[in-house]
Amino acid sequence: MTDTDNVSRRRFLQATGGAASAVALAGCTGGDDSDTETTTTDSGGDSKERNLKITWRPLDTLDPVASTDSASGWVIQQVNDTLANYKNGAVEIESRLATDWSIEDNTKYTFTLAKDAKFHNGKKVTAQDVVYSFERLAASDSSRRASFILNDLGVKHETKTVTKDGEEVEEYKPNSLAVNAEDEHTVSIELSEPFHASLPMLAYTSFSVIxxxxxxxxxxxxxxxxQKKFAKQPVGAGPFKFDQWQQDTKAVVKRFDDYHGKVPEVAGVHWQLISDDTARYTYQMNKNADMFNIPTSKFDPNKVSVEKTDDMGRKHGTYGPVRNGDTVNFGRVGGISNHYVGFNCEKVDKKVRQAFAYALNQETVSNNIFKGRSKPAQHFTPPAIFPGGASGYDEHAKKYPYDSSKAQLQKAKELMKEAGYGKDKKLDITLTTYDANVYIEISKLLRDKLASAYMNISVEPVKFPTLVNRGRNGKLEVYTLGWLMDYPAPDNFLKLLYPPKTDTSKKGMASYVNWSGTEAAKKATEAWDKIQANTKPTEEAQKARNEAYLTMEEANWEDAVMIPLDHPYEDRMSYDWIDVPMFGGAGRSRQMLNTAKFTGKRN
Structure with missing residues (x-):
């Protein structure tokens, strides 16, 4: 091995630290103040006797391989350990279960595990636990992220031919992963090809070790x-152990005193799960939450006072006074995420989809509906990880064919006429939206604008699990959703636009758009194949990927499969008595809370 063939953990961090900073810079909850599930004395400033209280959204599952939502992910993040982690929700990698690692030929990764790491059931963490956990990710019927380990990361494995619906298809052959326990505390992972985002990928919660x-x-x-019981009562090796989860009400974790890393300074974390904006805001204003994000419907941008911008581009200052008279701490981060309007291409004609795109005014969405808490979007890939960064994003956005600064209803009407619609023949269509005020407002805005373009749009708000289940079963026509990075690379976003993985009739789809049979779909497929053929962490491969990324974005523009809405900023408010480091571009749901501490009494 030469120095170019073997990269130590220290050298890797040195090599990627600058890039991580650049990404961050450029850059998806009881009713009173007491907890009965843990000791939560509110006297003095003793953090270890008090739960950190947060308002949050309802959860879907606490099984790491089954989770696809960031709401569940934040709880999973506290209960479980991965080999590495995003430091404070930024994109810089730090150790978790792995105390050290080496990389050979950019394809073999060898990790040394913390010898004092334990699970919450008292069992020591071993390399065999990693093998088992990764096998679940690849092979369990519960896994919704098998593609992460088999395709994206590309761990070596064997396949078998099976017949489904009269077709022969290749599937993963169980127990064939090249993940091996070298000894009790050493595990190796071999990739089929080098992958430019291997370590960031391994930091995702799906790779949690159980x-x-x-x-x-x-x-x-x-x-x-x-699996059903584990999904509701998980056992992990993280800094907090699971205590309870009451569906759509609260989730609680407690400090794990035998944690191998930094033992939490708070007794636990209590997420109050509230969907309704008014109820969530009331809970916050009654000082039942220590840390929170004021719902956009209750947010006043004139109450923000930015005092400084740090070297990661994060805004710090105050917000207020709020309804209870206090002025609270404020932070804002440019997240690596998006919101979009998606279409089932089998059910919605291309001209109809393009009419939606012409009717949409992204600047109105960002400035009026999100009240300045987001950046208008012309691409599916967020600015922080776009080829050329934020400046590359803005330059390529000049080619956006629909004009994100104004609604073009006349063009929408002309397209609908070409599609066979008019005053005497209007299109009846259902727009299924995530049950949140901002999504509902966006949907109603589109409904009202497109009424003049011969559409009768029914807006149907549903909870996240319902929306996702309908999507997986091909039952959506038009829908609103968002995507928060799993790992910081355009691949993670654009794979949702790889046509063969949008077929809802097949297992393992990446999205619900059923995109196929068009020239643009062909271009997108060829571009994705080019990305997959250039996975190495080299400048030459990066150049090829960048070209393919742009091709996929333009193919999406052409067929209007997923119309980009905006790239949201993440805000955080907190009262003076709690101290939690600000998170980074990976978002709050990637932040560990074992460093949170109380600095005074709730008042």
Whole structure:
């Protein structure tokens, strides 16, 4: 091995630290103040006797391989450990279960595990637990992220031919992953090809390590728990252990005193799960939450006072006075995420989709509906990770064919006429939206504008799990959703636009758009294949990927498959008595809370 063949953890961090900073710079909850589930004395400033209280959204599942939503992800992040992690929700990688690692030929990764790491059931963490956890990610029927380990990361594995719906398809062959326990505390992972974002990918919560055999859904394990029970009562090796989850009400975790890293300074974390904006805001204003984000419907941009911008581009200052008379701490981060309007191409004609695009005014969405809490979008890929960064994003956005600064209803009407619609023949169509005020407002805005373009749009707000289940079953026509980075690369976003993985009739789809059969779909497919053929962390491969990224964005513009809405900023408010570091571009749901501490009494 030469120096170019073997990269140590220290050298990797040195090599990527500057890039991580650049990404961050450029850059998806009881009713009183007492907790009965843990000791939460509110006297003095003793953090260890008090729960950190946060308002949050309802959860879907706490099984790391089954989760696809950031709401569940924040709780999963506290209960579980991955090999590495995003430091404070930024994109810089730091150690978790792995104390050290080496990289050979950019394809073999060898990790040394913390020898004192334990699971919450008392069992020591071993390399075999990693093997089991990664096998679940690849093979469990519960896994919704198998593509992360098999395709994106590209861990070596074997496949088998099976017949489904009369077609022969290749599937993962169980127990064939090249993830090996070298000894009790050393695990190796071999990739088929070098992948430019391997370590950031391994920091995603789907790669959480859980006790070997605790669920009997892979291999010959009988399992101590069913998958359904584990999804509601998880066991991990993180700084907090699971306490309780009451559906759509609250989730609570407690300090794990035997944690191998920094033991939390708070007794636990209590997320109050509230969908309704008014109820959530009331909870915050009654000082039942220590840390929160004021709902956009209750947010007043004139109350923001920015005192400084740090070297990661994050805004720090105050917000207020709020309804209860206090002025609270304020932080704003440019997140690596998006909001979009998606279409089932099998059910919605291309001209109709383009009419939506012409009717949409992204600047109105960002400035009026989101009240300046987002950047108008012309691309699916966020600015922080776009080829050339934010400046590259803005330069390429000049080619956006629909004009994000104004609604062009006349062009929308002309397209609808070409599609066969008019005053006497209007299109009836359902827009299914995530049940949040801002999404509902956007949907109603589109409904009202497109009424003049011969559309009768029914807006149907539903909860996140319902929307996703309908999407997976191909039952959506038009819908609103968002995407928060799983790892900081355009691949992670644009894979949702890889046509073969948008077929809702097949297992493992990346999105719900059923995009195929057009020239633009062909271009997008060829571009994605080019991305997959150039996965190495080299300048030459990066150049090829960048060209393909732009091709996919333009193909999406042509067929109007997913219309970009905006790239949201993430705000955080907190009262003076709590001290939590500000998170980075990966978002609040990637931040560990074991460094949170109380500095005074709630008042």
């Amino acid at each position: 006790p070997e055999g605790i669920i009997g859904d892979v291999g010959d394990y009988e399992g101590e728990m069913s």
